[in-house]
Amino acid sequence: MKPYRPSNKVPGTGWIWLLTLSILGGAVVGGGIALIARWIYLLLIFPALMGFTSGSATTVAIKKGKVRSPLVGLFFGVLTGLITYGAYHGGEYFLTRQSFAKEIEAELGQDLDSADMNALMDTFFQEETGSSGFVGYLKFSAKQGLSIGRAGSSSDGIPLNETFTWIYWLIELAIIEAISVIMAKSAAKDxxxxxxxxxxxxxxxxxTVADEQSEVFLKVLEADQIVQAATHIQPRAATIPYLExxxxxxxxxxxxxxxxxxxRYSENKKGEGKQSPVLLGMLSHRQTRQLTEAISTSQKSDPTIDTNEPDASQEG
Ligand SMILES: [Zn+2]
Structure with a gap:
C-alpha cells in the first residue's frame, strides 16, 4: 500500500488565512493571558492552553485556506506560538508600564506627559539592566525573579533566581511550540x-486490530496483502490498546x-483515551472492495462472534 502524500500546495487565500489567524489569534490569546495573569497564573496549564489555542488557530487557517503543505503548517505553528507568547510578555510589559506610571505620578503628585514618562521608564530599565524598552523590561523581570507557588496558596512560594527564570520561560515557550506545531502539522497532512x-x-x-496482532497487520498491509490484513480486523476491540x-x-x-x-488508541492510568496516528495509506477501489468483502467474510466465519441468527448449516 502506498502512503498518502500531501500535495504541498498552498493557495493564495491559504497564506492570507495563515497570516491573519496567526497574528490575530496570537495577539488576542497572549494579551488575554497577560490580563488574567494580573490575578492568577497557572504554571504549565497556561502555557499548554496557549499552545492549544495557537495550534487551533493555525488548524482553522489550514482547513479554511486549504493548506496542504506540512512544512508551511509547521512554520506557522511555530510563528503563532511565538506571537502568542510574545503577546503575553508584551501585554505584561504594557500593563507594568501603566502601573509604574500611576505610581510615579502619585509620588510626584502631578501628571507627566507620555513622552516624559517613557523617557523616565526607559532610563530606569537602562540603568537596571543595560537595555531599554521591552528587552530591558524582560531582563528586569528576570532579575526580580519569578516565584513559584501553588495556586490559591497564601505562602510566597519558591523563588527562582535570574537564570532559572530564563530557563522557566524557555520551558514555557517549548511547551507552547510543541503543542502548536504537532496540531498544525497534522492538520496540513490530512x-x-x-x-x-x-x-x-x-x-x-x-x-479494530488487537495490540498483539498490530505488527503483523501493518506488515501485511504494507505488502499489499489485503485479504491477509483483513483477517486481523475485528468489529470491536476486546482490550486496550488497539488499532482503529x-x-x-x-x-x-x-x-x-x-x-x-x-x-492507535490507548488509555492512561486515569482512563483518559488518546488516539495517535499510525498510518495514512491509499487504497484503490479494487483494494477497498477486497478489504470490505474480506472483513465481512472473516467476521462471519469467526465463531467467537455471537450472532442471534440461526446457523444456516443446520438447515436441511
Ligand atoms: Zn473528490
Whole structure:
C-alpha cells in the first residue's frame, strides 16, 4: 500500500488565512493571558492552553485556506506560538508600564506627559539592566525573579533566581511550540482531494486490530496483502490498546482513491483515551472492495462472534 502524500500546495487565500489567524489569534490569546495573569497564573496549564489555542488557530487557517503543505503548517505553528507568547510578555510589559506610571505620578503628585514618562521608564530599565524598552523590561523581570507557588496558596512560594527564570520561560515557550506545531502539522497532512479541491470526510470505522496482532497487520498491509490484513480486523476491540482502522473518502467524488487511516488508541492510568496516528495509506477501489468483502467474510466465519441468527448449516 502506498502512503498518502500531501500535495504541498498552498493557495493564495491559504497564506492570507495563515497570516491573519496567526497574528490575530496570537495577539488576542497572549494579551488575554497577560490580563488574567494580573490575578492568577497557572504554571504549565497556561502555557499548554496557549499552545492549544495557537495550534487551533493555525488548524482553522489550514482547513479554511486549504493548506496542504506540512512544512508551511509547521512554520506557522511555530510563528503563532511565538506571537502568542510574545503577546503575553508584551501585554505584561504594557500593563507594568501603566502601573509604574500611576505610581510615579502619585509620588510626584502631578501628571507627566507620555513622552516624559517613557523617557523616565526607559532610563530606569537602562540603568537596571543595560537595555531599554521591552528587552530591558524582560531582563528586569528576570532579575526580580519569578516565584513559584501553588495556586490559591497564601505562602510566597519558591523563588527562582535570574537564570532559572530564563530557563522557566524557555520551558514555557517549548511547551507552547510543541503543542502548536504537532496540531498544525497534522492538520496540513490530512487527506485532500485535488480533483474536487476539498478535504476528505471523517473516518468511517472498518474495524479494530488487537495490540498483539498490530505488527503483523501493518506488515501485511504494507505488502499489499489485503485479504491477509483483513483477517486481523475485528468489529470491536476486546482490550486496550488497539488499532482503529477507518476508511476516509472525498465527499465530492466517490470515484477518488480511498484513504485508509490507522490510529492507535490507548488509555492512561486515569482512563483518559488518546488516539495517535499510525498510518495514512491509499487504497484503490479494487483494494477497498477486497478489504470490505474480506472483513465481512472473516467476521462471519469467526465463531467467537455471537450472532442471534440461526446457523444456516443446520438447515436441511
Ligand atoms: Zn473528490
Amino acid at each position: 487527506p485532500f482531494c485535488e480533483t474536487c479541491d476539498q478535504w476528505y470526510g471523517q473516518g468511517q470505522r472498518m474495524g 482502522v477507518d476508511q476516509r473518502q472525498c465527499p465530492g467524488c466517490h470515484q477518488g482513491e480511498v484513504v485508509l487511516e490507522v490510529q
